[in-house]
Amino acid sequence: MRAVQVVRLEGPGSVEVGEVAEPTRGEGQVLIEVKAAGVNFPDLLLSKGMYQYKPEPPFILGGEGAGVVREAPEGSEFSAGDRVAFSSTTGAFAGVVAVGEGSVFPLPGNVSFEAGACIPMNYLTMTFALITRGQLQKDETVLVQGAAGGIGTATIEIAAALGARVISVVSTPEKAEFVKSIGSHEAVLVDGFKDAVKELTGGKGVDMVVDPVGGDRFTDSLRCLGPLGRLLVVGFTGGEIPTVKVNRLLLNNIDVRGVGWGAYASPRAGYVRSEWDRLIPFLEAGSVNPPVSGTFPLEKAGEAVAQLDARTVLGKVVVTP
Ligand SMILES: NC(=O)c1ccc[n+]([C@@H]2O[C@H](COP(=O)([O-])OP(=O)(O)OC[C@H]3O[C@@H](n4cnc5c(N)ncnc54)[C@H](OP(=O)(O)O)[C@@H]3O)[C@@H](O)[C@H]2O)c1
Structure with a gap:
């Protein structure tokens, strides 16, 4: 072959x-x-x-x-x-x-x-991330970094299908148009995203950040979270692995949660299949595509x-x- x-x-x-x-x-x-x-x-x-x-x-x-x-x-x-x-x-x-x-x-x-x-890779990761790790609720607001990429587009589709509002962060206007065409409610550019998110949420901030990028935008992502907000660490396409000053978590009542789908799934026989079965109604309805x-x-x-x-x-x- x-x-x-x-x-x-x-x-x-x-x-x-x-x-x-x-x-x-x-x-x-x-x-x-x-x-x-x-x-x-x-x-x-x-x-x-x-x-x-x-x-x-x-x-x-x-x-x-x-x-x-x-x-x-x-x-x-x-x-x-x-x-x-x-x-x-x-x-x-x-x-x-x-x-x-x-x-x-x-x-x-x-x-x-x-x-x-x-x-398999991105959608099974993101059902685990949004539901199991993030406990996403209907009507919550999710901010997603690297939104036009594989993890980003899976986040947009699953979070929207679960009834959340999605704000995407992207690097170009073309990517902003693209993420809106697949269901992101709003899109903002990387430059100045923190202020744009504050404005879009009336100063409240978001309930969850999905971060597959890391790097120097991490602290501004944390600043976008409202009280009881959760930031999900998914990857580091930006290259640098950020560090967290934990006083930020204390002062603002926010969490940083790691998402290691493979590490969670591999010792649990049948787990990955149960995540797939959770996706099937969305696949059949076309909301995950x-x-x-x-x-x-x-x-x-x-x-x-x-x-x-x-x-x-x-x-x-x-x-x-
Ligand atoms: N934790 C887990 O279980 C798990 C599972 C699967 C994947 N991952 C990880 O998730 C991350 C994202 O994967 P993906 O498949 O979504 O990647 P992708 O399709 O390439 O998308 C990554 C996005 O990151 C942004 N980005 C920012 N700086 C970048 C840089 N220097 N180089 C490349 N992209 C950059 C880009 O968006 P802009 O240009 O708009 O900024 C790009 O669209 C990877 O690190 C992957 O290993 C983790």
Whole structure:
């Protein structure tokens, strides 16, 4: 089969596309013919050896996707021909992937392979983040940083579907138009976002901040929280890991909460599937529908990953083997 491999930890420009042996199905695994694979920030970090999980090269890039079951374990709920999505950490930018059954999910008939490929990593993270960690309530206001990216667009769609008001923070007017087109109630630019949020909320501040960016805007994000507000730490695309002066938490009655979806999910058998089942009504209703702005063949997977580094992606891009 053809696959995209990281052979040197030198970034997306150095990935190699070529023939490799197809994986065989291990015990408890489902063999899937990949139709589309979602491109995520961790793929960029993995290509540079900067992700928390550090596999030895060569390895096949790609942490999620959607496709058709070729072979499943005896007694499995899946059988050959089923449409599924999957989460895999690596291996998805290839013709075929073998995945543990607990990380394979039924894909509703109304969801395309391209959209389905973009759901596992960001949407499962954000149901865990918004509901389990953040305890988001209907009619609360959520401020989301990096809103036009993968985690950002998942936040917009899920928070809006749960009945929250969403304010997006983005770096360009084009991204502001884009996030409003997928359901963000308001959008503000990074420059001066704190004052814009104060104005939009009549001085009250927001109930929750979702922060996949970190960096130097973190303190202003904390300043946007109203009393009993929660800031969810999701990632650090801005590069720098911020620090918190805890007197701010005390003085303003606010929380900073970490979100480590993988760390929570991996020791809990069946947990990821229960999160997927929580998403299914939203998928069937169309309120969760990942915006895919670009489709790349395997040969151009490096270019797809590089777009995340260049900060130019609207929503998600996918690789189609
Ligand atoms: N905690 C978890 O369980 C979990 C799960 C999944 C992903 N993550 C993490 O969440 C983060 C976001 O992932 P994602 O897939 O949403 O990424 P993405 O699609 O690339 O979006 C990231 C956004 O960050 C903003 N950004 C600010 N500074 C940036 C920089 N120097 N380089 C690139 N982007 C920058 C960009 O928005 P603007 O240009 O508008 O500022 C961009 O749209 C990553 O760190 C990822 O590892 C965490």
